[in-house]
Amino acid sequence: MESKDTFYMKKALDLSLKGTGKTSPNPLVGAVIVKNGKIIGEGYHEYFGGPHAEVNAINNAHEDVEGSTIYVTLEPCSHYGKTPPCANLLVEKKIARAVVAMIDPNPKVAGKGISILMQNGIEVVTGVLETEAKKINEIFLKFIQEKNPFCILKTAMTIDGKIATSTGESMWITNEKSRQYVHEIRNRVSGIMVGVNTIIKDNPSLTTRLKHGGTDATRIIVDSSLRIPLDSKVLCIDSDKKTIIATTDKADKQKIKKLKSFKNVQVVITPEFDSRVDLSFLFDWLGSEGIDSVLVEGGSTLNFSIIERKLADKVVAFIAPKIIGGDEAKTPVGGKGFEHLKDAVLLKNIKISHFDDDIMIEAYVRKDS
Numbered sequence: 234m235e236s237k238d239t240f241y242m243k244k245a246l247d248l249s250l251k252g253t254g255k256t257s258p259n260p261l262v263g264a265v266i267v268k269n270g271k272i273i274g275e276g277y278h279e280y281f282g283g284p285h286a287e288v289n290a291i292n293n294a295h296e297d298v299e300g301s302t303i304y305v306t307l308e309p310c311s312h313y314g315k316t317p318p319c320a321n322l323l324v325e326k327k328i329a330r331a332v333v334a335m336i337d338p339n340p341k342v343a344g345k346g347i348s349i350l351m352q353n354g355i356e357v358v359t360g361v362l363e364t365e366a367k368k369i370n371e372i373f374l375k376f377i378q379e380k381n382p383f384c385i386l387k388t389a390m391t392i393d394g395k396i397a398t399s400t401g402e403s404m405w406i407t408n409e410k411s412r413q414y415v416h417e418i419r420n421r422v423s424g425i426m427v428g429v430n431t432i433i434k435d436n437p438s439l440t441t442r443l444k445h446g447g448t449d450a451t452r453i454i455v456d457s458s459l460r461i462p463l464d465s466k467v468l469c470i471d472s473d474k475k476t477i478i479a480t481t482d483k484a485d486k487q488k489i490k491k492l493k494s495f496k497n498v499q500v501v502i503t504p505e506f507d508s509r510v511d512l513s514f515l516f517d518w519l520g521s522e523g524i525d526s527v528l529v530e531g532g533s534t535l536n537f538s539i540i541e542r543k544l545a546d547k548v549v550a551f552i553a554p555k556i557i558g559g560d561e562a563k564t565p566v567g568g569k570g571f572e573h574l575k576d577a578v579l580l581k582n583i584k585i586s587h588f589d590d591d592i593m594i595e596a597y598v599r600k601d602s
Contacts, residue, residue: 238332241265241272241304242362246334248277248286249306249369254420254441254448255280258525260307260337260373264290266328268301285310287319291326302330306366308337308359311345320349330356334366339377372422375546376525382424382516383526384544386536387415388565389551396533399561401434407551410588413443415530418549420447422526424519428535429456438466439530451524452476455535457509459484461492468495477519479503479510512542533567540566540578545598548580552592 248263256278264286266274273296276289284292287309291298309319309331323331331350336359337343350357367374372383389406390396397403405412419425419441431437432454441447449472454461459480461468467476475497480489482502489500501518504511519527529539539545550565571577580596587593 238304238358238361241267241302242306242332242334244272244275245286245304245306246362246365246369248275252278252280257281257423258373258376258523260370262286262305262307264303264305266290266294266298266301266303268296268298273301274298285319287322291322299327300329302332303328304332304361306334307370308333308335308342308344309346309350310337310339310342311349312341318346318349320346323350323355324353328355330358332358332361334361335359335363335370338374371547372526376520379520381520382524383546384516384539385418385422385526385528385547385549386539386545387418387528387530387549387551388536389553390565391553391555391557393556393558394564395557395559395562396565397563398557399559403435406555407553407591408589411551411553411591411593414588414593416441416443416447418528419450422450422528424453424524424527425450426453426455426527426529426531426535428531429454429460430532430534431530432456432461432465432467436462436466438470440470440472449474450528453515453519453527454478455510455512455515455531457481457483457505459488459492463488463491468492468498472497475499477501479515481505481510506542509538512538512544516544533563533565536566537568537570541568543598543600545578548594548596548598550594550596551588552594554590 245263245265249261252261259278259281262278262285264276265272274290274294276286276293278286287305303323309323311318311320347357375383391406396406420443425439439452440449451474452467456478457480461478477499478492479501492498492500503514579599581599582597584595585592
């Protein structure tokens with residue numbers, strides 16, 4: 234039977250997801266307060282810079298929280314940031330017991346919050362649904378420890394491995410439900426990356442379109458020779474997020490000047506790698522700008538470059554029950570490819586889902602491969 238700690242932690246994890254798309258680069262955190270076998274308060278981290286989950290749960294409590302148990306999906310913070318330390322608040326409110334899903338890897342916390350609670354006589358239990366908590370905050374976990382964006386490589390292909398016909402027609406390979414799920418991913422990440430060929434061919438908006446609106450990601454265009462048309466939608470779109478164009482020194486200086494005149498457009502000059510934008514440099518720069526995650530929706534050339542430079546953390550591959558065929562029809566990963574099977578990138582933790590007739594394979598890149 235499910236323990237009461239697991240039962241209430243599940244509720245806290247569900248609450249944490251309500252902050253999706255609004256807390257970056259902070260984590261998703263939920264909290265539930267239980268007293269005498271009843272939930273008396275719930276809260277979650279609602280937006281970046283706002284009160285933490287513990288604070289919201291205490292403020293929402295309909296009775297005194299003294300002597301209660303708090304279930305929280307991440308270790309209570311122990312330092313002053315945009316808000317005061319939550320660990321101190323739990324002590325002040327005389328919480329009796331704290332059940333924590335996972336320790337905060339942030340060096341500013343990393344066990345210090347737990348220590349404060351225990352030193353003040355609060356019983357602490359850790360590791361309840363830890364795996365689930367880490368999954369929810371996989372972006373935060375990488376970014377806080379490596380200062381580099383968590384990279385999701387998304388592809389969509391037919392059952393015979395084609396992303397378009399031999400004439401370049403690709404709308405639509407997958408069905409509506411699959412495409413809506415991609416917008417849910419866009420809502421979770423802080424950056425969305427494509428190559429300039431995608432801009433030239435499809436002229437996408439790269440916005441998040443969900444029934445409840447959703448949060449746009451920063452648009453990142455990889456364009457080594459600065460071929461982006463000046464009438465592209467991503468340059469003129471009405472969005473509160475900017476468009477970053479990554480190029481190299483070989484780009485036309487006058488065109489750079491024109492692009493910089495667009496609202497919310499930023500041009501970044503990177504070193505070259507194989508005569509193209511140095512993606513490793515670009516990802517480091519994006520991390521320094523606070524972009525904690527990037528969804529790559531590029532073509533086959535960009536996809537291989539991401540894999541070749543070992544930048545991908547996760548792969549989300551959609552497979553539609555269609556057959557196109559054709560020697561000239563492109564596949565999801567192109568470029569020069571690996572010459573030997575021993576160099577192939579390996580995946581782990583495979584999960585398979587269905588969106589009507591479409592199949593989605595979700596997996597993580599083995600970093601030792």
